[in-house]
Amino acid sequence: MPSSVQRKRIRKDPADRRAEIVAAAAGIALTEGLECITLRRIGEELDVRPGLISHYFPAVEDLVAEAFGHAASAELDALIPAGRTDGTPTRHLARFFAHATGQAYDNISRLWLNARHLSRYRPVLSDRVVAQEAAWRERLEGLIRDGVGRGEFRTDDPLVAAIRILVVLDGLGAHANTDTGNRPPAIRRRRQHRGA
């Protein structure tokens, strides 16, 4: 009868189980950090033996990379929806800045910081990071290009403008783990977008 002493096995469809593992790992990555993605930790999260995680991901590094990709691309979709049809570019960009400079974005900043550092040791993760960087850049560039087309923004080079925005965002996000909360207002204040 005891639920913990003898647990009933739950046998799931492999695809579902795999997705479940990735989702759990992505959650851990966001809240606790990528190095907390261990066979034991994920197994505990899903109430499953560590060996099962190994079964789906023979090398943990692959799960780490997958988890990062999952979390990062989900966040990107939330930040700048993929198939924008509603709203103006200006409105979308404003939403982007509002979210990306808010406190709720701290976990994402931490994740990027985490992933960029860990990339030093994990080639598979590194590839994912590079891919996500490209995805974010392209999505933002597309938005800016759209705005330029509609006469809402002015810039000679939407790609460079996008990169500049992302660089500043990365620079601000670098302090997500150490910030004591006393940024000068001039830094905290959202920048006006401005041509190249």
Place this chain on the structure above:
Amino acid sequence: MPSSVQRKRIRKDPADRRAEIVAAAAGIALTEGLECITLRRIGEELDVRPGLISHYFPAVEDLVAEAFGHAASAELDALIPAGRTDGTPTRHLARFFAHATGQAYDNISRLWLNARHLSRYRPVLSDRVVAQEAAWRERLEGLIRDGVGRGEFRTDDPLVAAIRILVVLDGLGAHANTDTGNRPPAIRRRRQHRGA
């Protein structure tokens, strides 16, 4: 007679030994990363038993923090000398930019990235990072303030200008582990300094 099978003990002055340990740890931190600062690794580096490192640093975390502080403050001194008497602020700032955007700075970028991430888990290190951030900010602010006093730069708020520079530098440095080397020239090109 074999040097490795039975090593002659070398007994050093505690202060010297301690400094030696910190220097070795700082070197490892720069080249291999802060998580490679282990009792075994540092002991090997100095050809000494791991227990000795424990003797000087009962908690490894303290050594990690010390090593980071050592490396970071040494780099700051190399970047912007403490007691500037030679050269103009413009020249010093130019030197600063030249060095901080060069490839030789990659190890420093990696170290900052490393430290900022690890700060998430290591409070002692976190304090050091905050302190070094302040030191860098103040040193750069002093340089800018000097330049403003001499009429070489123009800005209403040297502190904000310094922070902006550092934020961009952090943003660029975030990619030290993943960069594939194909940055658009417009991003690579050193920015002109410009008033607030």
Place this chain on the structure above:
DNA sequence: CAAGCTATTGAGTGTGCGACCAATAAGCAA
């Protein structure tokens, strides 16, 4: 209902880590 496929478990291996401590010997002082 029976049989087979395979998702899941349980148990074990080897590695590297920080921490701890009694024993040892280097160098200084008497």
Place this chain on the structure above:
DNA sequence: TTGCTTATTGGTCGCACACTCAATAGCTTG
């Protein structure tokens, strides 16, 4: 030279990790 202080060693302990694999049991199919 002798003796003392203490820097240094060698060994050990417990823990967490990834990875492996034979045994087990849930589900589906005939």
